[in-house]
Amino acid sequence: MTASNATAFEKLQFTGNRLLMRGMKLALGILPLREPKLLVGISAQNQLADIIAERSLQKVLIVTTAGIIRRGQADELIRALEMRGITPVIYDGISPDPTFAIVNEGLDLLKRENCDGVVAFGGGSAMDAAKVMAVAATNRRAPEKLVGILKGLRKPLPFYAVPTTAGTGSETTVASVISQDESHAKSFVVDHRSLALAAALDPRLMEGLGPDLTAATGMDALTHAIEAWISTISTPETDRYALEAIQLILEHLPRACENGSDLEAREAMAIASYKAGRAFTQSLLGYVHAISHQLGAYYGIPHGLGNAIVLPKVLAFSQGAARSRLAKLAIETGLGEPAAGETALAQMFVDHIIALNRRLGIPATVAELQDEDIPGIAKGALHEALLNYPVPRHMGRRDCERLIKSLAGEPEVEEYPEVELIQAA
Ligand SMILES: [Fe+2]
Known part of the structure; x- marks a missing residue:
């Protein structure tokens, strides 16, 4: 583990992070x-209705969301439940980045109707809000009081998930x-x-997602998967999930973006998202998420899009410390042969991500980025x-600000090398 441009105080903080992550690994192994x-x-x-x-x-x-109800996407599940004598009660007030007010509104309906189970039908926002409703319903605590780890004493209501996007993996995460x-x-x-008892991945529900949303969520x-793979607390099990997810995504994401009705690609992406969720639930995430969350807070950049833009930059920063891990990814995804050597292989993988972004129409920069915001963004991300991420290489404030600065500019300013896309094995 190396850290450049870090002050003595930051180096002390990195040591604290390593100890905290060691404890986290132990705790996650025991749970x-x-x-x-x-x-x-x-x-x-x-x-799912049978279960x-x-x-x-x-x-x-x-x-769920009003749009899902309006488009009739939930009709099949509603009918299936009714046929089995189960009454569905619809809460369709979910919007992106759900607030506690939304969770409370759904919870009020749940209590008024005496519901004994919760089904999330939608993307990460619906699943995250529904999970908290399920926890709050059995614990006499306001959702706001459940912030943190294991704040509810009682078991949540039975919770099920039907994702309509392939990205968050929230159907298999506990946060x-x-x-x-x-x-x-x-x-x-x-x-x-609050982990779902069952998750239904129906590729038809993702057919209508446009290419931009498909690309960002993918x-x-x-x-x-990549942050879980290069995490310092990864395990053989999370490695297996992460690698399978990466292989599936590199092969199927361009297909799903180019032809939304390619159900084979849609299904592969849904499975990949699930596997990536399994991986990061235990191995946790890294700087890409930390910086992307700030870009979301400052400029409303959608989460997946922010991740996609930041990912190559963080991989380039981490390349020295994660060289063998990235090289293995290049080999396992069929991008290169071991004879090429670790340094070249790691670079191949990073170049492949850059090429994938270009192919998906994802910009290399954040046009909204303002110079004066960079210190605040870096502070929040760090x-x-x-407190949360087991990263292979730590970033000091100066490193982080420099990385964020490199995201500035109009999308066409930055010239990336053309790389031929290779189909993953
Ligand atoms: Fe994410």
Whole structure:
């Protein structure tokens, strides 16, 4: 582990981070983390209704968006539940970056209707908000009081997930991100018991996603897998999930973006997103997420898009410390042969990510970035990373500000080398 341009105080903080992450690895190893029952394919929603019926639930709250209801996307699940004697109650007030006010609104409906289960039907926002509703319903605590780790004493209501995007992996993670009502600062609610009992991945639900959203959410999943892969607390199990996710995404994300109706590619992306979620739930994330969260807070840059733009920069920064890990990715994804040597292989992988971004139409820069915001963005990102992420190479303030500065400019200013895309094995 190396750190350049770091002050003595920052080096002390890095040591603290390494100790904290060692403790985190121990804690995560001890926690019994079950896996949701995974249902994949066009019959997944019916299978999910069977599983909910087996639990003898009477009334479930479906947490979703008004758009999903308007487009009739949830009709199949609603019918399947009704046919099995389960009453669906619809809460369709979810919007991007859900606030505690939204969680409270859904929770009020859940209580009024005496629901005994919760089904999230949507992207990460619906799943995150629904998880917190399920935890708050059984614990006499306001959702705002659940911020932190394991703040609810009682087991949450049975929770199920039907993702309609392939990216967040929230159907298999134990953390929810909820925004404060006024400041819109992000708060984390972490409870391993809020993990979905079952997740239904139906590729037809993702058919209507446009190429931009498909690309951004897919790059979010790729970032989860790569940050989990280069994490210093990765395990053989998380490595397996991360590698499988990376292989699936490199092969199928361009396909899903170029032809939204390619159900094989959609299904592969849904599985990849799930696997990446499994990987980062235990191996955690890194600087890409830390910086991207700040870009979201400052400029409203969508999470996946921010990750995609920042990912090559952080990989370039981390390349020295993560060289063998990145080289292995190049070999495992068919980009190069071991004879090329680790340094060249690691570079091949980073170049491949840059080429993938270009192919997906993702800019290399953040046009909104203002010079005067850079110190604040760096401060926020470093704070998040120091407390939460096991990174292979630490960043001091000067390193971080320089990296963020390199994101400035109009998209066409930066010239990246043309790299031929190679299909992953
Ligand atoms: Fe993410």
